[in-house]
Amino acid sequence: MTTTMLLDTDRALVQAATAVAKLRCRSANHTVAAAARTADGRVFTGVDLLHPTGGPCAEIVVLGTAATQGVGKLEAIVAVGDRGRGVVPPCGRCRQVLLDYHPGIRVIVGPLDALRKLPVADLLPERDTWADQRLDASAIVRTGQWPMPTVPTSRPASED
Numbered sequence: 001m002t003t004t005m006l007l008d009t010d011r012a013l014v015q016a017a018t019a020v021a022k023l024r025c026r027s028a029n030h031t032v033a034a035a036a037r038t039a040d041g042r043v044f045t046g047v048d049l050l051h052p053t054g055g056p057c058a059e060i061v062v063l064g065t066a067a068t069q070g071v072g073k074l075e076a077i078v079a080v081g082d083r084g085r086g087v088v089p090p091c092g093r094c095r096q097v098l099l100d101y102h103p104g105i106r107v108i109v110g111p112l113d114a115l116r117k118l119p120v121a122d123l124l125p126e127r128d129t130w131a132d133q134r135l136d137a138s139a140i141v142r143t144g145q146w147p148m149p150t151v152p153t154s155r156p157a158s159e160d
């Protein structure tokens with residue numbers, strides 16, 4: 001596991017998510033706020049949208065917000081719970097989505113007095129990758145055939 005010390009910018013990210021949680025997570029519909037940062041310092045925030053159909057977690061909302069602004073790469077993310085719950089770790093779905101969309105992202109986790117930053121891959125030690133399972137949709141349209149999935153024989157070294 002590769003734990004990294006928190007930088008001042010990481011602490012500022014926790015503060016941003018904490019501020020959004022205090023300001024916007026005041027109902028049963030919104031219970032977690034998240035904040036993510038790009039390498040050049042832009043910060044995006046969001047809250048979860050709890051819903052019985054599987055509304056998105058705050059982390060997913062933040063990824064969508066960043067994508068809406070044209071951001072292709074995020075370097076750090078943190079989620080903070082309502083009612084003073086502090087930093088909350090991403091759920092399993094979010095870990096997988098973070099890994100697939102931002103494989104280099106680091107996730108801030110832990111109690112407020114011992115926060116640490118981990119590569120998202122460390123949160124999924126036995127992981128699958130969406131890219132391995134994605135079908136080539138253009139090939140389906142082009143050929144009218146459903147392609148047979150290919151199974152990679154080894155993972156790239158960057159994923160180790």
Ligand SMILES: [Zn+2]
Nearest residue numbers: 057090091094
């Ligand atoms: Zn989640």
